[in-house]
Amino acid sequence: MHADTASRLDADILEFMDACLQKEHPKSYLIAVLHKIQQRYGYLCQSHMDQVAQHMQIPTAIISGVSTFYHFFRLQPRGKYSISICLGTACFVKGADKVLDAFRTELGIELGETTPDGLFSLESSRCLGVCALAPVVTINDKVYSKVNAKQVPELINTVKTEERV
Amino acid sequence: MKDINLIIDDQPVVVAENTTILHAAEKLGINIPRLCYHPDLSLEGACRICIVEVEGYRNFVPSCATPVSEGMRIRTNSPEIRQARRDLVELILDNHPRECQICERDGNCELQNLAYSLGVRERLFEGRRKLYDIEKSSPAVIRDAEKCILCRRCVRVCMEVQGVTNLSQLYRGVDTVVAPAYEQGMDESVCIACGQCINVCPVAAFLENSSTDEVWAALADSNKHVVAQIAPSIRAAIGEGFGLPPGTPMTGQTVTALRRLGFDAVFDTNFGADLTIVEEAHELLKRLKTKERLPLLTSCSSGWIKFMEHFYPEMIPYASTCRSPMSMLSVLLKTYYAKRTGIDPQNIVVVSIMPCTAKKFEAERREHQSPDGYPYTDIVLTTREFIWMVKSYGIDFARLPEEDFDSPLGYSTGAADLFGTTGGVMEAALRTAAEKLTGKPLVDLEFTQVRETRGLKEASIEIAGHTLNVAVANGLNNAKTILERVKKGDKTYHLIELMACPGGCIAGGGQPYPPDGHYVLDPEIARLRAGALYRIDEAKTVRVAHRNPFIEKLYKEFLETPGSAVAHKLLHTTYLPREPKGIK
Ligand code: SF4
Ligand code: SF4
Ligand code: SF4
Ligand code: FES
Numbered sequence: 043m044h045a046d047t048a049s050r051l052d053a054d055i056l057e058f059m060d061a062c063l064q065k066e067h068p069k070s071y072l073i074a075v076l077h078k079i080q081q082r083y084g085y086l087c088q089s090h091m092d093q094v095a096q097h098m099q100i101p102t103a104i105i106s107g108v109s110t111f112y113h114f115f116r117l118q119p120r121g122k123y124s125i126s127i128c129l130g131t132a133c134f135v136k137g138a139d140k141v142l143d144a145f146r147t148e149l150g151i152e153l154g155e156t157t158p159d160g161l162f163s164l165e166s167s168r169c170l171g172v173c174a175l176a177p178v179v180t181i182n183d184k185v186y187s188k189v190n191a192k193q194v195p196e197l198i199n200t201v202k203t204e205e206r207v
Numbered sequence: 208m209k210d211i212n213l214i215i216d217d218q219p220v221v222v223a224e225n226t227t228i229l230h231a232a233e234k235l236g237i238n239i240p241r242l243c244y245h246p247d248l249s250l251e252g253a254c255r256i257c258i259v260e261v262e263g264y265r266n267f268v269p270s271c272a273t274p275v276s277e278g279m280r281i282r283t284n285s286p287e288i289r290q291a292r293r294d295l296v297e298l299i300l301d302n303h304p305r306e307c308q309i310c311e312r313d314g315n316c317e318l319q320n321l322a323y324s325l326g327v328r329e330r331l332f333e334g335r336r337k338l339y340d341i342e343k344s345s346p347a348v349i350r351d352a353e354k355c356i357l358c359r360r361c362v363r364v365c366m367e368v369q370g371v372t373n374l375s376q377l378y379r380g381v382d383t384v385v386a387p388a389y390e391q392g393m394d395e396s397v398c399i400a401c402g403q404c405i406n407v408c409p410v411a412a413f414l415e416n417s418s419t420d421e422v423w424a425a426l427a428d429s430n431k432h433v434v435a436q437i438a439p440s441i442r443a444a445i446g447e448g449f450g451l452p453p454g455t456p457m458t459g460q461t462v463t464a465l466r467r468l469g470f471d472a473v474f475d476t477n478f479g480a481d482l483t484i485v486e487e488a489h490e491l492l493k494r495l496k497t498k499e500r501l502p503l504l505t506s507c508s509s510g511w512i513k514f515m516e517h518f519y520p521e522m523i524p525y526a527s528t529c530r531s532p533m534s535m536l537s538v539l540l541k542t543y544y545a546k547r548t549g550i551d552p553q554n555i556v557v558v559s560i561m562p563c564t565a566k567k568f569e570a571e572r573r574e575h576q577s578p579d580g581y582p583y584t585d586i587v588l589t590t591r592e593f594i595w596m597v598k599s600y601g602i603d604f605a606r607l608p609e610e611d612f613d614s615p616l617g618y619s620t621g622a623a624d625l626f627g628t629t630g631g632v633m634e635a636a637l638r639t640a641a642e643k644l645t646g647k648p649l650v651d652l653e654f655t656q657v658r659e660t661r662g663l664k665e666a667s668i669e670i671a672g673h674t675l676n677v678a679v680a681n682g683l684n685n686a687k688t689i690l691e692r693v694k695k696g697d698k699t700y701h702l703i704e705l706m707a708c709p710g711g712c713i714a715g716g717g718q719p720y721p722p723d724g725h726y727v728l729d730p731e732i733a734r735l736r737a738g739a740l741y742r743i744d745e746a747k748t749v750r751v752a753h754r755n756p757f758i759e760k761l762y763k764e765f766l767e768t769p770g771s772a773v774a775h776k777l778l779h780t781t782y783l784p785r786e787p788k789g790i791k
Contacts, residue, residue: 088389092787101366101790102388102397103375110377 051093055079059097069100072108076115085116118156121163123201128178130169137190138177142166144194161205162198213279228270229257232283239283240292240321242409243358244271247709247728248367251359256295256321259283267291293325299356300327301334303410310354310411315720317409318356335381344392346416346571347400347564348716352384355412361385361404364728368709370684371514371789373398385412397517397789399683401510401707402564402589402716407727415564415717418586419596425556425586426469433556434472434544435465436536439480440562440627440712441590443739447719448594449604454735456743459609461560464597466610474540475612476559477619479532480626480635482539482761483507484752486529486778488639489769491702495673500525502678502693502700505632507531509569510707510716512782514683518791519690520784528779532626533559533566534575537583538777539616543765552577558586560593562627562715565707574780589717615757621744622752628737629681629711630657630664633704637668637675638751645671652750659737661730662709663688675701682709687791713737 055078062071075098079090086109095102109115127133127142142164146152149162156163170178175187181201189197209224215232222231232239242254250272258267262280267288270281282288300322307313339352359376362385366372373387373396387396405413425433446455465473491503506512506527515522530538537559541552559566569575570584577583588596597604611617622638625631634654641649656666657677663685665678678700680686686705693700708715710733725732744750752758766774 091389095790096788099790101372101375102787103372106388106390107375107377111379 049089051079051090052082055082056097059094063098068098072098072100072105073112076105076109080115085119087117087119113154116154116165118154118163119160121156121161122205123161123181124163124165126165126167126180128168128170128176128180129166130173130176132169132173133177136176136188140191141177141179141189141194144191145198148194148198161202211275211277211279213275213277213281215281216283222275225274228259228261228268228273228275228279228281231275232259232270232281237283239270240325241271242317242321242356243360245360245363245407245728246726248360248363248407251363254295254299254356254358256292258288258291258295260285260288289325293327296322296325296327297331298334300330301332302336303356304336304353305330311414311417312411316411337381337384339384342386342392343416344394345398345400345568346394347567348393348398348402348405349414349416350386350393351412351414352386353412354410355385356410357383357385358409359385360407360409361413364403364407368682368684368728369399369401369403369514369707370518370687370791371397371399371401374404395787397787399510399513399517399707400565400568400716401683403708403728405564405716406714406718406720415589415592416567417592418567418588419592421586422558422588422596425558430554431556432471432548432550432554433469433558434474434540435470435558435560436474436476436479436533436540437461437465437560438476438533438562438566438627438712439624439631439740440715440718440736441560441593442743443627443713443736444562444590444718445594446605447722448590448598450722451605452735453722453725453732454739456739457604458743459611460604460607462612463607463610464602464604465560467602467607468596468600470558472613473610474536474616475619475623476532476536476561477623477626478616478755478757479534479536479539480507480623481619481752481755481758482535482778483529483532483626484622484632484635484639485758485762485769486774487527488636488643488753490527490529491636491640492643493770495701502676502703503527505636505702505704506780507626507632508565508706508708508712509563510565511683511686511705513565513568513785514686514707514789516782516785517787518687518789520788522690522693523782523784526782528775528781530575530778530780531566531569532623533561533587534569534583534780535778536616537570537575539761541577541581541583542777543761544616553579553581556585557583558588559584560588560590562590562712562718563587563708564589564716566717590715590719591717594719615760618755618757620752620755621747621750623755624740624743624747627712627740628733629660629706630679630704631711631740632706633657633677633679633702635752636702636704637670637677639753640675641670642751642753644673649751657704658741659734665689677701678703680704681706681711683707709733710737713740 091105179186179189210221239257241257243251252272257270259270260282342350362374365374425431442458446457462473504526537557545552567587570587575583622635625635637654657679660679663680668675678689680689713736714733
């Protein structure tokens with residue numbers, strides 16, 4: 043897991059937790075709290091989850107269980123280059139799964155993870171509405187269309203070369 | 208409550224409303240196979256091994272989770288049911304290592320037994336194997352996720368019985384794994400090392416961190432003087448490892464077995480227990496006099512102590528500063544005994560046979576190392592590990608002659624034997640405290656009010672015009688309850704005995720897996736084992752700790768008086784708040 047450099051949670055998030063604690067089943071707001079933290083900081087780090095545990099008096103094992111169960115929680119910060127593969131129906135039919143596999147092998151990470159050098163992270167997206175261009179991959183804001191698995195190493199190399207200059 | 212009539216395997220039976228099919232069948236002597244179910248834990252309904260056929264139902268139903276209803280007709284063993292159960296077990300086996308011959312649980316594994324009894328005789332399909340490293344960070348409990356079958360018994364016992372909630376199911380689907388938060392090592396987690404997850408695990412996914420190799424090596428080293436000590440509860444449980452009924456006392460045979468294995472001397476943790484009582488009673492009387500730091504909380508359960516440090520650091524000032532009986536005896540072995548025999552303490556290897564995995568953790572604590580930096584207790588073996596060593600050495604344990612412990616650190620009073628069961632430390636302390644308060648020998652020695660505690664018991668005891676409010680708690684969820692009462696302050700408590708394991712050390716995390724006809728954490732086993740200890744106590748002539756003649760002599764020769772400076776230096780310890788902080 044990623045090393046934690048994280049700070050204290052922002053005051054408004056602490057206030058949000060306090061508000062949840064006033065409600066009838068405070069612990070059922072855990073997912074909402076984690077969502078808020080991910081929105082703010084981009085991912086859930088151990089220190090933030092520990093703070094939630096102490097603040098809401100929910101054991102860390104439970105929080106860890108919830109944060110690893112749902113795919114929408116990220117447990118590592120995004121890489122400098124965030125690669126997103128569309129797994130909508132059109133892209134899938136055109137072989138997006140093979141493209142995803144190629145990224146996984148090439149980068150040695152799974153969906154939701156970040157390479158140890160912090161350069162790349164991998165995620166999937168739902169239909170981007172450009173199905174004619176399927177399969178679609180975005181790297182940060184750049185859209186790549188009709189990507190096939192064979193092009194993946196080259197794509198990664200291009201980014202790396204740009205990064206060096 | 209309404210009676211319900213139903214028919215199981217053609218036999219009519221009447222049970223109370225809300226009984227489950229599984230229990231109704233048990234009433235008829237029908238044992239439906241099961242895996243995730245445990246009578247003392249919440250219902251999981253995860254494995255479906257316990258399925259039965261109910262007439263008129265389209266699907267098989269899990270009998271552990273389905274209540275009976277009027278007129279139900281149930282089959283537990285139709286060919287279809289038997290096939291379906293076999294399929295379920297085969298599915299589990301498909302991604303389970305094929306390692307029975309080299310597995311710690313070979314021969315007493317619930318999965319192995321189930322596969323055998325259901326008639327799985329071939330493996331048709333190899334599923335995706337889970338690949339994990341064995342997690343060995345803790346000196347007490349190791350986790351082998353490759354063998355885990357996701358029944359969640361460990362998760363439940365850790366949460367519902369121990370109130371620790373160290374374990375949870377992480378990730379999902381084929382990646383699901385049971386682990387502490389963030390998949391951190393057990394030694395970085397809030398784990399209190401009690402070993403109850405080992406006890407309830409049906410397979411070898413949780414085990415003690417084994418030390419048998421170190422013991423063999425020490426025994427083979429002629430430069431080492433290797434001595435053993437055995438905890439009170441060992442004698443009451445060890446026989447089960449050799450096919451004897453629970454509650455068969457085997458003190459003398461255990462001593463003989465240790466000598467045959469090559470130990471140079473065999474001592475009794477009981478001596479440490481007597482000494483603990485003398486020191487602890489002194490502490491209690493002092494606090495009663497000054498009315499300070501009450502209640503006194505007992506300190507012999509290493510799991511409870513670690514729990515206090517993570518979850519109740521604010522209670523540290525109330526805990527007795529006495530080391531556990533094991534550590535007290537180990538200290539004496541490396542000081543008093545070393546001096547008497549002229550053996551360099553660095554060459555003495557103290558091996559403790561304990562019912563407890565948390566004692567492995569305790570032995571490594573900095574507080575229990577000598578000023579020169581060597582540990583007082585070198586190696587801790589669980590009862591299970593010791594049973595294995597005896598078997599491995601070809602010793603016919605059940606038929607061994609009985610031998611006596613070495614003197615003087617092997618002599619003990621009946622009070623010491625009681626340490627092995629819940630309520631026992633309390634009773635032993637009350638015996639000594641009563642004699643000290645009244646200044647007279649006690650006539651009625653037995654404090655039955657504090658015996659046979661399932662969970663939590665309170666009592667008020669009248670001694671010489673004093674009313675002592677006492678409580679006994681086992682299983683740390685019950686410790687939470689009583690500590691919260693103490694904090695609320697509605698009542699003054701004077702002495703509270705706390706033991707981490709449900710039933711006390713007799714049901715410790717290192718005790719034998721239950722024999723046929725019993726289940727894990729079966730209160731009946733605990734009762735039988737405790738019975739053995741009560742009988743040993745009754746048969747002894749000296750039953751009050753401070754009247755152990757060798758303890759009196761020890762104070763004269765070495766320790767001066769209870770609570771003296773030298774006693775403090777050697778027999779007492781300190782505690783510290785621990786990270787991560789537990790959630791109560
Ligand atoms: S846990 Fe049981 S089934 Fe698995 S390898 Fe060990 S003995 Fe065999
Ligand atoms: S040893 Fe005890 S505290 Fe630790 S995980 Fe197992 S049951 Fe929980
Ligand atoms: S570790 Fe053992 S008790 Fe826990 S879920 Fe796995 S198989 Fe069940
Ligand atoms: S024993 Fe009934 S579902 Fe597991």
